[in-house]
Each structure stands twice: as structure tokens, then as C-alpha cells.
Amino acid sequence: MLGVVNRVLLALIGLALLAAGVSVLTASWPLAGRHAPLLSVRARRAHLHVEGWWWWAVLGGLALCVLLALWWLLAQLRRPRLATVAVDTGDGAYALLRGRALESAVAAEVGALDGVAGCRVALRGRRGAPALRVKLELEPHAVPSDTLAALAGPVLEHARASTGLTPLATEARLAVTSHRASRVT
Amino acid sequence: MRGPRARRFRSVRRIPAGLTALAVLAVAGLFLYDLAAVRAHRPGMGWRRELAQQLERQTPADPQVMIAGAVLAVAGALLLLLAFAPGMRGILVMRGSEVRAGLGRKAAGLVLRDRAMEVSGVRSVRVRTGRSRVRVRATSHFRELADVRADLEAVLAVGIEELGLAHPPVARVRVYRKG
Numbered sequence: 001m002l003g004v005v006n007r008v009l010l011a012l013i014g015l016a017l018l019a020a021g022v023s024v025l026t027a028s029w030p031l032a033g034r035h036a037p038l039l040s041v042r043a044r045r046a047h048l049h050v051e052g053w054w055w056w057a058v059l060g061g062l063a064l065c066v067l068l069a070l071w072w073l074l075a076q077l078r079r080p081r082l083a084t085v086a087v088d089t090g091d092g093a094y095a096l097l098r099g100r101a102l103e104s105a106v107a108a109e110v111g112a113l114d115g116v117a118g119c120r121v122a123l124r125g126r127r128g129a130p131a132l133r134v135k136l137e138l139e140p141h142a143v144p145s146d147t148l149a150a151l152a153g154p155v156l157e158h159a160r161a162s163t164g165l166t167p168l169a170t171e172a173r174l175a176v177t178s179h180r181a182s183r184v185t
Numbered sequence: 186m187r188g189p190r191a192r193r194f195r196s197v198r199r200i201p202a203g204l205t206a207l208a209v210l211a212v213a214g215l216f217l218y219d220l221a222a223v224r225a226h227r228p229g230m231g232w233r234r235e236l237a238q239q240l241e242r243q244t245p246a247d248p249q250v251m252i253a254g255a256v257l258a259v260a261g262a263l264l265l266l267l268a269f270a271p272g273m274r275g276i277l278v279m280r281g282s283e284v285r286a287g288l289g290r291k292a293a294g295l296v297l298r299d300r301a302m303e304v305s306g307v308r309s310v311r312v313r314t315g316r317s318r319v320r321v322r323a324t325s326h327f328r329e330l331a332d333v334r335a336d337l338e339a340v341l342a343v344g345i346e347e348l349g350l351a352h353p354p355v356a357r358v359r360v361y362r363k364g
Contacts, residue, residue: 002199006202010264018262020254020261021255025255034245035245036245069207148286151286174287181299
């Protein structure tokens with residue numbers, strides 16, 4: 001979600017900057033010509049004289065820009081995690097499961113897999129559609145496709161069965177512990 | 186068990202977005218402050234009078250203006266590139282329909298290097314992992330080079346298969362004699 005917002009805003013700002021640069025380089029609209037001043041006194045008086053309702057419009061626009069930029073900046077710093085998920089207990093009631101508890105339970109199971117040196121699990125997404133993000137650190141001898149199959153198979157099935165969250169979207173990133181080459185002769 | 190389609194990972198672009206937001210915030214905030222100050226009958230900041238004078242004096246034929254225009258255009262093109270390119274070039278997409286998984290390029294290189302070191306006759310290996318090609322450069326200290334090369338290719342084919350990538354890279358092997 002944040003990715004889409006970021007990319008749309010970056011594209012719009014990039015387009016505006018590119019258009020401004022090209023219009024300066026080619027001396028085309030809205031500039032008057034190659035040898036005319038960039039902003040003559042007359043044009044400034046005519047268009048940028050800040051008075052009356054126009055002044056309020058400019059002030060409001062700038063204030064909106066500041067607020068939106070602030071929100072956009074703060075949105076980059078947040079890394080939202082899901083605090084709780086609702087688990088259907090089967091008797092018409094719901095239990096609230098803390099996100100951290102689910103995270104540590106999955107992390108314990110993943111960590112017990114063969115060839116996994118360490119892992120970090122984060123529960124993200126929203127209440128209705130939680131998503132797991134797993135970062136795996138593999139030991140040098142591990143086979144990545146086998147580890148992934150083990151994660152996708154028993155571990156996730158267990159998590160889905162015990163929480164009742166059938167569409168538990170999962171994203172995994174695999175890395176291998178850095179180590180030196182050793183020759184076997 | 187190949188998934189329906191393996192989508193590439195797309196970067197969230199946190200850092201470029203944060204920097205751009207900071208720049209927009211600074212410029213808009215400066216203008217807002219100055220506008221409010223002038224409205225409150227305080228003298229406007231010097232830089233705005235200076236800017237107005239400059240804009241009045243300079244024409245698009247001036248070299249400084251051209252440089253500024255070029256900088257603007259390049260910055261805009263860069264932001265557009267960041268907006269449309271997927272990014273995350275360091276992560277290779279793995280196959281599998283259940284979990285959307287990615288393997289770091291460095292990790293893939295380490296795994297393949299370990300595999301290559303197991304071939305007898307190989308003394309040292311350097312693996313460079315690209316997005317579609319893996320370049321393996323091995324030095325050998327005994328056995329026929331052609332045999333070592335054939336063994337390496339077989340081992341690497343298995344190794345690449347075991348990485349479980351959606352688009353398995355092609356290995357290019359070169360073997361040299363040490364010394």
C-alpha cells in the first residue's frame with residue numbers, strides 16, 4: 001500500500017521536475033522565449049501578486065503541501081505490525097490473539113527446521129487479511145528449496161490450522177550465513 | 186509445483202520517498218513562513234527579493250539557467266525511474282505457490298560456491314551471481330581441466346536446481362590451471 005503511494009507521488013513529482021527542466025532547456029511554454037527574462041516584472045505583477053482571496057488560496061495550498069509532506073515523511077518511518085488477530089473459537093465467540101505471540105510461535109517452529117540458523121517473523125497486513133513476513137538465515141549446508149518447502153508445508157499449515165486464518169499470506173526472504181570457503185580433499 | 190506466475194519483489198522506496206518528502210516539506214515550509222511574515226507586515230526574507238531579481242535578469246540562454254534546467258530534468262528523470270523500476274535487484278524470486286519467497290543473490294552465490302568447492306580438483310572458486318547468469322571462475326590444481334569443468338557443470342546444474350528459483354540462471358564455467 002505504502003509502496004503504491006510512494007511510487008505514484010514520486011512519479012508525479014518526477015514528471016513535474018522533468019517538465020520544468022525541459023521547458024527551461026528548450027525555452028518553451030510557459031517561458032516567453034530564449035532571450036526573454038524568466039519572470040518579468042509585468043508577468044509577476046499580473047499573475048503572482050498576492051492579494052485578496054488569491055492570497056488565501058496560495059496560503060491554503062502551501063499549508064496543505066506542508067501537511068501532506070509531513071504525513072508522507074512520517075509514513076516512511078512507521079513499520080506497522082498487527083497488534084492482534086481475531087481467532088474463531090468455534091462456539092460463536094472470538095478470541096483475540098496477540099500478534100507478537102503468533103510471531104514468536106511461528107518463529108520457534110521455523111527455527112526448529114533443519115538448516116535454519118535464525119529467523120525473524122513479523123505479522124503485518126490488516127485485521128481481516130493478516131500477512132506473515134519471515135526472514136530466514138540459512139546455515140551453509142542448507143538447501144534453499146527444501147527449507148522453503150518445509151516452511152510452506154508443515155509450518156504454515158500448523159499456523160493456519162491453529163489460528164483459523166486460512167488465507168494467511170506469507171512472504172519469505174532467505175539469506176545464507178556468510179562463511180569462508182572450505183575445501184574437502 | 187511452479188506457481189501461477191512469479192512476480193518480482195517491488196521495493197517500497199522508503200528512502201527516496203522520505204528524502205523527496207523532506208525536500209517538499211522544506212520548500213513549502215519556507216514559502217509558507219515567508220508569505221505569512223509578509224502578510225504580518227514584517228519584511229520578507231532577503232532571498233525572495235534576490236530570487237525575484239535573478240528571475241528578472243536571467244534568460245534561458247544563460248549557462249547557469251541551462252545548468253539549473255538540466256539538473257531539474259535529470260532529477261525528474263531519476264524520480265520517474267525510481268517510481269517505475271521494480272528495484273530489489275539483489276533478491277531472486279523463488280518458485281512455489283504457497284509462499285512468496287526470495288533468495289538473496291549473495292546467498293545464492295555462497296551456496297553455489299560451496300557446491301563448486303566440493304568438486305575434486307578445484308582449489309578455489311569465485312562465483313558472481315547475476316539475475317540471469319552465474320559466472321563461475323575456478324582454479325584447479327590437479328586433474329584434467331576438461332574433466333573438472335564437466336564435473337563443475339554437473340554439480341552447478343544440481344545446485345541451481347536446488348536453489349528453487351523461478352527463473353533459474355544459466356551457469357557459465359571457466360576453469361584455470363593455478364600457476
